[in-house]
Amino acid sequence: MTTADTVPFNRPHVSRNELEYLAEAVRRGSTSGDGPFTARATRLLTEITKSRGALLTTSCTHALEMSALLLDLRPGDEVIMPSFTFVSTANAFALRGTVPVFVDCRPDTLNIDEQLIEAAITDRTRAVVVVHYAGVACEMETIGKLCERYGLALIEDNAHGLGGFYRGRPLGSFGALAAQSFHSTKNVQCGEGGALLLNDPELTARAEIIREKGTDRSRFFRGQVDKYRWIDIGSSYLPSDILAAMLTAQFESFDRIQSLRHAVWARYDEELAGWAEENGVRRPIVPDGCEHPAHLYYLLLPDLDNRQALIAHLAEHGVQATFHYQALHSAPAGVRCGRAAAGGCPVTEEVADRLVRLPLYADLDEDDVTRVIGTIRSFTVT
Numbered sequence: 001m002t003t004a005d006t007v008p009f010n011r012p013h014v015s016r017n018e019l020e021y022l023a024e025a026v027r028r029g030s031t032s033g034d035g036p037f038t039a040r041a042t043r044l045l046t047e048i049t050k051s052r053g054a055l056l057t058t059s060c061t062h063a064l065e066m067s068a069l070l071l072d073l074r075p076g077d078e079v080i081m082p083s084f085t086f087v088s089t090a091n092a093f094a095l096r097g098t099v100p101v102f103v104d105c106r107p108d109t110l111n112i113d114e115q116l117i118e119a120a121i122t123d124r125t126r127a128v129v130v131v132h133y134a135g136v137a138c139e140m141e142t143i144g145k146l147c148e149r150y151g152l153a154l155i156e157d158n159a160h161g162l163g164g165f166y167r168g169r170p171l172g173s174f175g176a177l178a179a180q181s182f183h184s185t186k187n188v189q190c191g192e193g194g195a196l197l198l199n200d201p202e203l204t205a206r207a208e209i210i211r212e213k214g215t216d217r218s219r220f221f222r223g224q225v226d227k228y229r230w231i232d233i234g235s236s237y238l239p240s241d242i243l244a245a246m247l248t249a250q251f252e253s254f255d256r257i258q259s260l261r262h263a264v265w266a267r268y269d270e271e272l273a274g275w276a277e278e279n280g281v282r283r284p285i286v287p288d289g290c291e292h293p294a295h296l297y298y299l300l301l302p303d304l305d306n307r308q309a310l311i312a313h314l315a316e317h318g319v320q321a322t323f324h325y326q327a328l329h330s331a332p333a334g335v336r337c338g339r340a341a342a343g344g345c346p347v348t349e350e351v352a353d354r355l356v357r358l359p360l361y362a363d364l365d366e367d368d369v370t371r372v373i374g375t376i377r378s379f380t381v382t
Contacts, residue, residue: 007372009320012184012191013260013362015253021245034218035241037248042195044251045180048162049172051197053204055211055237056244060159060181060194062237064092064129067155067177067196069210069233070203073098073126080120081129081157082112083329083345084352089129089157090328090338100338101125102329104345105133108285110355113347114139117146120341127153130175135295136286137166140174155179158197162187163258163293176200182247187257187295187362190246193239210234260362261294264369268297268358271373279381297358298324299376304353306381311356317375320359326352 025037038056045054057063073079075097081089083102090100101120106113110133117128128147130138147154156178161171172178177200182193196211198204208218214234219225250257269283276283282300286292301307307323314321327348329340358372 005318007319007359007364007368009322009357009359010185011361011363012189013250013253013257015249015256017249017252018246021249022242025242025245030241033238033240033244034221035244037241037244038239041244041247041251044248044254045195045197048170048251048254049178049180049197050170051173051178051199052201053198055196055198055207056239056247057194057196057211057237058239059088059192060157060179060183061088061092062235063179063194063196064088064155064157065095065235066207066210066237067179068093068096068098070177070207071127071153076124077126078122078124079127079129080117080125080152080341082131082133082348083327083334083340084110084133084325084348085131085157085328086159086325087328087331087333089131090334093129094333094337098126099124100328100334102327102334102338102340102345102348104341104343104347105351107347107351109133109136109138109287109290110351111136111138112143114142114146116341116343117143119343121150121152125150125152127155129155129157131157131159132161132164132171134284134298135160135162135164135171135293136284137161137164137171137290140166144174153177156197159183159186160295161293162295163254164295165291167289172197173199176203182250187261187293188247188250188254190239190243190250193243193247206232211237257362258293261360264360264364265292265294265297267369268360268373272299272376275377279379281381294360297360298355299358300351300354301356302354302381307354307356309382310376310379313379314372314375317371317378319372319375321356324352324355324357 154175156175159181178197180195220228
């Protein structure tokens, strides 16, 4: 339970124009999808990500599901992905009967270990899905070359990565497809929402059809056909223009949101450095060439007992902190629907037990940041 004295783990940011834009959408009667705010939000998103195109969706999960449909994945096909990720990364492909092949993560960035991907490729492999954990880029040069060599589609699960860069290039612009999340926990949010970034122009027309229940409705409203028909398989992945109105206001405040979040991230990293070193705790690692978007700040405690003790210690002092992903390869559905690559995922299993995430959001004021830091410094690892 959150009280007035509690520092919550997350508080969605609301900028200046959300209520005005929501009211405008309602007054116009533009409440269904693909209205004027959808167009504005889409334009702003492509400017941030430098993607060649984008379609707003009802969630990042649905953007990933659209990716599976666009690639015509079939039962028995395989898709390589990290075990250390959210269930949606796997669910989107398992729904098509495709087998998720789980690869271990790197011990530094917690991203998929690019050195283990090639050994997981079989004659049934169709795609590689990368997840930029905490918005820190995967090793995209190596992974991109590997996908080219084997003729595999590259998909970015960029739920954490909006505003992040790899060697000066925005995350979300590397894969043929990339999925974004605008859930209330993300830097930019509309409560529930997402987007599919389209960097392969050949996929754009079909993506529009899949998103509109398998019809060419979008072409009809552009005057390109005299009626719309059922063209392909698809579903209802189109969000309301009301959500797009909120998202437009968020994108317009993107630079300010990012500045505020980076200030919190930097304070944590600087002021917890000494405590972390004294207690054998590891802070986030951001390799050269990577620029993170301050999506989350985590600590890796020495073991599960200390992780749980720190979370309890913070809670006793009114600070909400939490752990994160549990290994997918050993989860009941992971065992049933997928398989671990040879050698298993020992790093994933270890970090899943040790990681704790701290409160991090744009409206976290300096006094609360000081409180979080002071509470952590009062904890001694045993």
